[in-house]
Amino acid sequence: KQEVTQIPAALSVPEGENLVLNCSFTDSAIYNLQWFRQDPGKGLTSLLLIQSSQREQTSGRLNASLDKSSGRSTLYIAASQPGDSATYLCAVSSGANNLFFGTGTRLTVIP
Amino acid sequence: NAGVTQTPKFRILKIGQSMTLQCAQDMNHNYMYWYRQDPGMGLKLIYYSVGAGITDKGEVPNGYNVSRSTTEDFPLRLELAAPSQTSVYFCASSYDRGSYNSPLHFGNGTRLTVT
Numbered sequence: 001k002q003e004v005t006q007i008p009a010a011l012s013v014p015e016g017e018n019l020v021l022n023c024s025f026t027d028s029a030i031y032n033l034q035w036f037r038q039d040p041g042k043g044l045t046s047l048l049l050i051q052s053s054q055r056e057q058t059s060g061r062l063n064a065s066l067d068k069s070s071g072r073s074t075l076y077i078a079a080s081q082p083g084d085s086a087t088y089l090c091a092v093s094s095g096a097n098n099l100f101f102g103t104g105t106r107l108t109v110i111p
Numbered sequence: 112n113a114g115v116t117q118t119p120k121f122r123i124l125k126i127g128q129s130m131t132l133q134c135a136q137d138m139n140h141n142y143m144y145w146y147r148q149d150p151g152m153g154l155k156l157i158y159y160s161v162g163a164g165i166t167d168k169g170e171v172p173n174g175y176n177v178s179r180s181t182t183e184d185f186p187l188r189l190e191l192a193a194p195s196q197t198s199v200y201f202c203a204s205s206y207d208r209g210s211y212n213s214p215l216h217f218g219n220g221t222r223l224t225v226t
Contacts, residue, residue: 034214043115043217047200067166097142097161099215100152101214106194 002027002094013080014110021075021105023090028068030065035064035075038087038104047088048075080109090111113137116203116217117202124225132187132221134202135179142170142205143185144215145177154201160185192225199223 003026013019017063032051036044048057048074056065062104063076073090087106091099115169118133145189146154156169160179174196176188183202189196200221206213 020155036128036217041219043219044203046214049214090155097144097159097167098156099154101155103151103153 002100003031003103004092004100006088006090006105008071008105009103010106010108012108012110015082017078017080017109018076018078019080019107021077021088021090021107023072023073023075023102025073025092025100027092027094028071029088029094030068033064033066033073033092034091034099035062036086036089036091038089044089056072077107081110082111085109112156115202115204115216115218117200119221120219121222122224124189124223126192126194126225127131128192129188129190130192130223132189132200132202132223134185134187134218135183136184136185136202136204136216138204138206138216139180139182140194140204140206140216142207143179144203144205145185146201147171148201148220150195150200155219157187189223194225197223197225 005024035047038044039094049058050066061078066073075082087104089104115136144159145157148154154172158177202218203215203221205215
């Protein structure tokens with residue numbers, strides 16, 4: 001069964017710092033990997049989706065990479081802002097009908 | 112754009128009661144999902160649907176039922192509520208071929224407490 005791990009569970013950084021969030025998964029037979037953002041009391045918002053054949057995806061200040069063979073993905077956030085404070089979750093797809101989620105990294109950006 | 116709408120936002124049930132969590136999407140998505148999120152745990156798939164009239168079990172289906180009579184609506188039914196069903200429930204939808212090529216869109220969740 002696919003297991004998804006995100007470390008650290010929580011991270012605090014000063015505003016303006018660049019940061020990296022990590023995600024690892026146990027089964028490299030994936031179709032894609034998605035990064036989501038979750039604000040308190042809200043649902044998840046999709047940030048980036050990387051197909052298994054891709055190495056990275058970029059959206060604004062966000063860059064996600066995928067190394068399928070080693071079972072790892074990173075989410076790079078450039079020039080962090082207080083509005084980036086949220087929980088970030090990664091999820092891997094091993095089929096059309098399920099995503100396996102990590103437990104998330106809670107990010108706090110300190111003004 | 113409404114996206115995925117879930118009702119109610121909060122609910123308290125007594126053990127043994129039943130209820131239906133409502134989910135509607137206005138994006139004409141074929142695929143719809145129900146997840147539960149427990150503290151310190153990743154989201155777990157309860158049921159999913161690939162189109163009207165077609166549903167299937169996910170990872171944790173026991174104690175739940177679903178139906179999909181229209182493309183827009185995907186209600187989740189809890190029968191004989193138990194404390195173990197205390198959780199936050201999320202409905203999600205996606206456009207094409209499930210999660211292969213299209214990201215999931217989530218509702219804001221229903222926080223359910225069973226006492």
